[in-house]
Amino acid sequence: MAEIHADGGPLPPIPDDLTIPQFLLDSHHPARPVLRKPQPWIVEELSGREVGSDELRARTFGLANALKMRWNIGEDDVGTFMLPVSLIYLRALTATRAFHRSGHIRAQPHWYAHPRWIHPSPEQLIHVPHADYPVAIWAVHRLGGIITGANPTYTADELTYQLSATKARVLIAHPAALSVALEAARGAGIPAERVVLFNDDAGVAEPRARGHVTIEQLVAEGLEQTQRFVERRLGPGEGKRKLAFLSFSSGTTGRPKAVMIPHYSVIANVVQLAHWTKAKDESRPLEMQRYKPGSRSLAVLPFYHIYGLVVVLHFSLFIGTTLVVVQKFNFEQFLHSIQRYRITHLWQVPSIVPHKSNAGKRADALKYDISSIRMLMSGAAPLSSELINQLSALLPDAWIGQAYGMTETCTAVTFPQVDRRLGTPGSGGVLLPGCTARVVRPDGSLAAPGEPGELVVTGPSMALGYMNNPQATAETFKDGWVVTGDEVYFNDRKEIFVVDRIKELIKVRGFQVPPAELEGHLLGHPDVGDVCVVGIPDEYSGELPFAFVVPSAAAQARIDANPAAADEVRKAIMKHVADHKTSYKHLVGVEFIDAIPKNPSGKLLRRFLRDRAKTLRESGKLTISVRAKL
Template sequence: MAEITSPIRKAPQFPDDLTLAQFLFDYQHPIRLPREPDSPWIIDSVSGKTFLQEELRDRTWCLANALSFSYGLGPDHTVGIVSGNHVDFPIAIWAAHRLGASAFTLNPIFNVAELTPFLLDMKPALLFVNSVALEAVQAAATQTGLTRDRIILLDSSEKRDLCSLQELVETGLAKKETYQFEEFKLKPGEGKTKVALCFPSSGTTGVPKMAAIPHAAIIANILQNAAHDAGTDEMTVPIMERRFRPGDVSLAALPFFHIFGLLLNLHYHIFSGMVVLIMPKFDFKEYLSIIKHYQVNHLSLVPSILVLFSKHPAVKAEDLTSLRVVFAGGAPVNNHLVRAMAALIPQAVVEQSYGMTEVAGILAMPPLNRRIATGSGGRLLPGNTARVVKQDGTLAGPGETGELYIKGPSLATHYVNNEKISADTFVDGWVRSGDECYFDEDGEIYVVDRIKDFIKVRGFQVAPAELEAQLAANPDVADCCVVPVPHEFSGEIPKAYIVLSKAAAERVSRDPEEGEKIKSALIQDIAEKRAKYKALGELEFIDSIPRNAAGKLLRRVLRAKALNDHEAGAAAPGENGV
């Protein structure tokens, strides 16, 4: 198996002379399905306010007009958005694109130390900020030379010395008769190099950096997804049988500062004619209430939300009957959680997909004739090619693991201000994923683990995800993470961090000995069902597992904790005071 391609061999034609905003608002691709004229593009789930296409277009135009008039924003500039989900989050991006500027996104819970390196790399001309993040952003901006008048509030605030996005929209409208900005136009082919968006990514190294994604790559990924959903030329799927179709209602609770939330849950669903409900702040009970109230058809989930569906007492199957499609992604998913979700909503397709920031979203999707996930990440989208490279540099065959290399029309071009890691990751037209994967005989991809996360026990590799999947299946476990700890004989041994389920935690609070029984049972379960070298050497209960906004385990945090605890224990005096 030298290379793997999509079963839908021909990728759809994509324009390379349009910005993302122009593609979404001003261009009709043949594969795009028409929506009803009065169908909203967006609904604010809190206020219930709806936004039609023309309303969003006008709001974007007015903001672009003001940004050009008041700030001189243009093609050589970059704007940053530091915010949770908000109706005006995409408006800021689309307005920047109308002017030829690029945009980047950052998590609003980042502190000053986390924000500062990104601002130094990106050198933004403007920052759109949610008031929750304002204090940290102001401090970081000061350190990077960005003045206060360059910070624009996305939401309402009493900080009257700061301009708000709404005020700029009003300014742009007021200037319409005397001043109109000039729409930025790409030259043919320029969409493949002109950066549209930058997202933080750990890439193959675990070091945070900004992946630069051009307009054409984002547009290509949207069209690849649409082509996959439409089926092949020989077996075209009727519109009313497609997974993504006009009139469906999608709940956007995943953060827009992450690629899964912004480009798939928002942009692709809008392109597909769906109504996108924007949830500003995630609260699971409110999430369930929105599903019932708005009769939501589509959910895009990360593993932590799947855990809640399987464990939270507020979940009622009768409130979820409107759901038709549920996709889990953003991080490897324990398949038993997917199957538990499928059992809860048997009327729906419940599946996993595989993607990464460096491919502008999704790389592979499940076959259209499957309703319940098998544990694979699906088959490559049309236009994508993959290789699996073994440690010795040779190409893997079916069932053989190695690092996944990807080629296709939706690739990022580089990491901002990081030539060395860019050169290591983007190699001769391929992107190295940093994921240990294999393809089966049917061309479906299975992710074993991140390459750097393998635990080496006496020379044998142990995949943490394998142990985590087994631990998470236990009803006493709400969440878990497995990391290596040093061991004098074995080199490393696995250590499990466990978050107890609510019921188990209550038992332990009543009887502390119950905690030791649970630990013993979990360790014994792994010992009985896995090879001896995969046995857990240690197990510790903790309150929560650190994850990023996409739901990915921040394994490096617990790896560092385990190492520090081990070193502290080794340095502690023994019984003889030595």
């Protein structure tokens, strides 16, 4: 099979001399729709406050001015954002079918291994993307700085690593995350006065948050002064080198790596998406105009994740979609907001937050009208054919599809088809214009249609490599191509199907978990002699981390003397991870083994143990503890 070239070309010109805010706020692009009437760019979900383009420009200027005046933030300085966040999940939406049928929203048995409630109680409200997040991004970019978004569930040690690796000079956090932010800032040598707080819209700030400057205060301060910074204009081609984001991607070994994403890559992906979706084409039949200006999207995916950052935030605003930014989430509020704001677009991931509650008694959810949804897209992990069918029955007027991308490709390289409501079941869409793919067999030759192999892809949005990691860069980035480590195949319609990951990375609800990171941590526990961590399949999380452990001599002696001690050792090992790692990295089980299988060079034979875990689980001999984790 020859290389697979995307249809839909050629692409419109992609500017290589603009920063992201210059592209989005200060210029017009041929692929961008023209709004026929003013509309808000952002709406705060609970208050209904509308923020238009002029206010966003002003707030961006004010914050940039204040950052320059206070701390002289400038060229290539790094700012870090940390916000508590929750994800809205597809299966939470599909559960409304059960709602309408019986007044209950308990998950159907074939969705999960165990019955779970998926309606969070009022005590479980979780904070999500903040309306000033894009303002903070663009302000740092106006100054020539770089953004690195931090996962809000990180422990202080994990955040310290990211701050130190990127040499961050300022940390902007939500008040609810202040304790972790301050501890990490100390560890990275960032003064406490440079820990800036987003405004506390939900009243969960710690008392000591009152002593920290807020975004609102900085904006006001900057707007009171004349411009103190000079925004640099990029030279021709400089946008392809000028860094905009350091987005952390775990890769397959060691600690997370900072993917270097230039301004051009984000702009290119936005142009690709706008061109493919025909957002500007008003000549098409109305029912085919699925991405037209005036659409409304519920912004619930985290902006620190590349999917939420590029597709949800920048692409949506570019094509004239209003983002309703959620400040806290529960399922009933989710339904209410769809109805209240007549939400048309949902960007999702195929997982769920399961909660036990009294949701089954809440028949009042029957009143919510979600018929406004006309497009639902899933990414970050494969969406099953079964779930697509359930969603299609729930939303008969909505177009439903999947996309594929990576941090290393600066998001999407495939996207749902635009000529039919549902793609082929299981497909991850088709290549975006400008992208070319190879499916490579183990011997290096190209695979035939329908034959699996490793996906290697190129296009205008590819990242530059990993910061300060030439070895990992050389392994993944080859002459403009990205070696994905994913096993895929394409059918005759150029639709992609993701089969498995060739690389050893574990992906939990779209979050990357490198086994080597957990193995290195576990080897520091006195009860662990040797260890291998594998991902085991899970319906709603994709995969879950599971450890095969060779007990240390001392631990084995305790187990031999008292077999009941084995459970205590397992719990201690799992607690060792839970105490030091973010929740999606927590182990769901430990299996003792006599020896870890390795090849003659000492490399772990991880696939062998992954297959063994699968066999044990299918036979009922392997029990895991599945918990809802954020």
